[in-house]
Amino acid sequence: MATVEVTFTPLPVHVRTARLVATAVARRSGVAESLLDEVRLAVGEACSRAVEAHQRRCPGEPIRVSLTDDGEQFLVVVTDAVQGPEHDLPAGVSLPAGAGADGGDGAALGLDFAVPSGGSVPLRLPEDVGLAVIAGLADDVRIAPAGHGTSVTMIWKRRTAA
Amino acid sequence: MDLKLSNSNKDGIEIVDVEGEIDVYTAPRLRELLIELVNKKNYQLVVNMEKVEFLDSTGLGVLVGGLKRVRAHDGSLDLVCTQERILKIFRITGLTKVFGIHDSVDEAIAARKAEKRLPA
Numbered sequence: 001m002a003t004v005e006v007t008f009t010p011l012p013v014h015v016r017t018a019r020l021v022a023t024a025v026a027r028r029s030g031v032a033e034s035l036l037d038e039v040r041l042a043v044g045e046a047c048s049r050a051v052e053a054h055q056r057r058c059p060g061e062p063i064r065v066s067l068t069d070d071g072e073q074f075l076v077v078v079t080d081a082v083q084g085p086e087h088d089l090p091a092g093v094s095l096p097a098g099a100g101a102d103g104g105d106g107a108a109l110g111l112d113f114a115v116p117s118g119g120s121v122p123l124r125l126p127e128d129v130g131l132a133v134i135a136g137l138a139d140d141v142r143i144a145p146a147g148h149g150t151s152v153t154m155i156w157k158r159r160t161a162a
Numbered sequence: 163m164d165l166k167l168s169n170s171n172k173d174g175i176e177i178v179d180v181e182g183e184i185d186v187y188t189a190p191r192l193r194e195l196l197i198e199l200v201n202k203k204n205y206q207l208v209v210n211m212e213k214v215e216f217l218d219s220t221g222l223g224v225l226v227g228g229l230k231r232v233r234a235h236d237g238s239l240d241l242v243c244t245q246e247r248i249l250k251i252f253r254i255t256g257l258t259k260v261f262g263i264h265d266s267v268d269e270a271i272a273a274r275k276a277e278k279r280l281p282a
Contacts, residue, residue, distance in 0.1 A: 012185075012186040012187035013187045015185060015186050015187060016183070016185060016187060019185075019216075037247045040216070041216070041218060041251065044185060044186075044216075044218050045218055045219055048185065048186040048218060048219070048220055051186060052186070129219045129222065129223075129255055130218075130219045132254060132255060133218070133219055133251060133254055133255060136254035137254070
């Protein structure tokens with residue numbers, strides 16, 4: 001089992017670095033080229049969410065990304081240090097396989113994209129959107145308490161070469 | 163690659179050309195440009211994403227925000243995108259039902275003119 005760990009200050013500019021590292025490690029681990037874009041996007045989503053949560057709650061704490069190839073699957077774990085009931089992730093859940101999958105409908109995930117008039121527009125869409133994207137890209141997604149924060153685990157199973 | 167933005171007017175419709183990566187770091191620049199255009203009373207927008215290499219939900223949020231702003235003035239925000247890896251995130255989130263997504267800028271303009279019956 002080979003693991004690469006990255007720790008970064010919760011700044012938006014570092015999300016790109018995390019994406020690059022994740023893609024490079026996935027490629028080196030033998031993840032199919034066709035899946036590399038999915039790894040890059042899913043890891044970016046998880047890291048972006050963590051960065052925004054840290055900036056609101058604990059900007060001095062780092063975010064951890066762990067990338068593991070165990071021979072059968074490629075796992076990426078993004079762990080934040082955001083504590084408390086105000087955390088915006090539903091900890092302790094496993095997202096259903098295929099939720100938000102390609103060709104899916106955001107409404108099926110309870111996402112509401114109605115565009116109301118008036119009022120301010122947040123930079124990011126609701127938290128569920130990022131999770132829906134991750135769920136649509138990874139083979140399995142697990143959200144669980146980790147230390148003082150929460151971890152998002154994304155798994156891509158090894159495909160047999162065609 | 164960083165984000166490159168430019169805009170031009172064609173047939174009364176503001177075309178925003180986007181090149182590079184739209185993520186949590188760069189999306190604020192696109193957001194500012196869209197706000198600036200709307201503040202200058204450009205309510206018919208086409209965002210050309212043919213040279214976008216990466217788009218995440220932050221970028222989607224900026225596009226939805228832009229759509230909201232132009233709709234408040236009875237305007238429109240259409241997209242030009244044929245890249246499968248970019249289209250995939252729109253499909254995953256169901257946003258293909260929210261945006262008009264076209265194969266070319268000319269097609270987007272034609273579709274907008276047909277809908278709004280803008281003068282040729």
